[in-house]
Amino acid sequence: MVFSSLIFLYQFFPLVLLLYFVIPKRFRTARNLILLVFSLLFYSWGEPVAIWLMVGSIVLNYALGWLVQRFCDREERKKARVVVAVSVAINLLLLGIFKYAGFFLENISALLGRELPLLKIALPIGISFxxxxxxxxxxxxYRGEARAQKNLAAFGMYVSFFPQLIAGPIVQFHSIADQLTGRSESRDAFSQGISRFLQGLGKKVLLANSIGLVWEEISAMPAGDLPVLMAWLGLFAFAFQIYFDFSGYSDMAVGMGLMFGFHFPENFDHPYRSKSITEFWRRWHITLGSWFRDYVYIPLGGNRRGPAIQIRNIAIVWALTGIWHGASWNFLLWGVYFGILLILEKLFLLRVLERIPSFFQHVYALFFILIGWVLFAFDDLSLGISYLSALFGAGGKLLSNETIYLFYTNLILLIVLCIASAGIPKRIRDAFSRFSKRRPLPYAALRSICAALLLLLSTAYLVDASYNPFLYFRF
Incomplete structure (x- = not known):
């Protein structure tokens, strides 16, 4: 089940809201239990077998967290550290078995030149998140940033909460610990949540799905025959699709969280406005970057132990960032590619960029971001290399009639995508928000009309749509 499906929009989610708000606020545990049950139901809808892995993970991590807290309270830090190490090892082992074991065995087989029995294990949805x-x-x-959660239902909800279970944002425990049992729902937050959810739905259904069809058509063509401009059109289409697909889901997650009284961290901040790769990664999948910074980069020493150690730490983080996205060489290369760019910017490129006009900074950043998306898009490295070659003229043609047709028929969509990714709608919304302080009723009416229109258009699209993928399901 995905958020952008009719069964979720008109059956599952309304039922959750109804049962949740029927229970009085003072029965917080009962409300959490409702969310936990429906989160497990949501997950089992697509992964009926893997639900036992999820339940086992909840119980195990709950017990280990309780042990860590107990040892910390007794000031037995060494024992607490051992339990933390065990917890980390078990979680990484499960991730390794289900996500990477087949990949490693396949590559060992190729290296040895003989067939080894491969593990045929289905990848549980959202396991990386x-x-x-x-x-x-x-x-x-262990760090003292939060205390262990005593309520098993509240902790289970933290791990499995359906709005951000399959695509984030990745929520660090300390940032939400108090909200698990002490949050406060309100009409204003609920209203904001509806608007944010429908904004994300529109981004996913109306924008990402529409431009995704263009990428599907172009990427299915033989790369060796692609004219240069068609290859670049396809690459822009993929860049727009993955941004509006993923950020749309994040918006829906944040919106649903607000409806239930949660305040999730933002995951995107108009990344295609960036003037450097460093800035891009401060704006793209923000919670993943924050996680690696807080739990890998800083513990390794960050930038505190000299340039050589900092470069080593950046290299480690970006190799892990790449492989986190999938058990495939293209994802590892994608992470290494951005790691190299970030290291070069740290060493000297950022100082060079500061001296050139802002326009050329944008061009630089966008060019290397787009090249990176080629590595990301093709699991088969040979196909990715062929597509890269097509971008620079390997197809032998600059233009074709089909290129002109695709560009012409999607021109309005491309303009809308450029405007939306530049953050112009947000600026307009902020301006109206300031106006609302003086005239709240007209603003509220306008916001309601826009929300209803987004829901109507998205529903109309979904009723007749056969193309409704979700790119981050495989992670």
């Missing part, structure tokens, strides 16, 4: 949340739990307790 909920594993990282589970990993933060014992570490935050």
């Amino acid at each position: 909920y594993t990282f949340q589970s990993l933060s739990y014992p570490v935050d307790i």
Whole structure:
């Protein structure tokens, strides 16, 4: 089940809201139990077998967190550290078995030149996201940034909460610990949540799905025959699709969280406005970057132990960032590619960029971001190399009639995508928000009309749509 489906929009989610708000506020545990049950139901809808892995992960991490807290309270730090290490090892082992074991065995087979029995294990949806949340739990307790959660239902909800279970944002335990049992729902937050959810739905259904069809058509063509401009059109289409797909889901997650009284961290901040790769990664998948910074980069020493150690730490973080996205060489190369760019910017490129006009900074950043998306898009490295070659003329043609047709028929969509990714709608919304302080009723009416229109258009699209993918399901 995905958020952008009719069964979720008109059956599952309304039922959750109804049962949740029927229970009085003072029965917080009962409300949490409702969210936990429906989160497990949501997950089992697509992964009926893997639900036992999820339940086991909840119980195990809850027990280990309780042990860490107990040893910390007794000031037995060495024992607490051992339990944290055990927790981290078990979580990473499960992630390794389900996500990477087949990849490693396949490559060992190729290296040895003989067939080894491969593990045929289905990848549980969202395992990378909920594993990282589970990993933060014992570490935050050990650091004294949060206390262990006594209520099993509240902790289970933290691990499995359906709005951000399959695509984030990745929520560190200490940032939400108090909200698990002490949050406060309100009409204003609920209203903001509806608007944010429908904004994300529109981004996903109306924008990402529409431009995704263009990428599907172009990427299916033989790369060796692609004219240069068609290859670049396809690459822009993929860049827009993955941004509006992923950020749309994040918006929906943040919106649903607000409806239930949660305040999730932001995950995107108009990344295609960036003037450097460093800035891009401060704006793209913000919670993943924050997780690696807090639990890998800083513990390794960050930038405190000299340039050589900092470069080593950046290299480690970006190799892990790449492989986190998938058990495939293209993801590892994608992470290494951005790691190299970030190291070069740290060493000298940022100083060079500061001396050139802002326009050329944007061009530089966008060029290397787009090249990176080629590595990301093709699991088969040979196809990725062929597509890269097409971008620079390997197809032998600059233009074709089909290129002109695709560009012309999608021109309005491309303009809308450029405007939306530049953050212009947000500026307009902020201006109206300031106006609302003087005239609240007209603003409220306008916001309601826009929300209803987004819901109507998205529903109309979904009723007749056969193309409704979700790119981050495989992570």
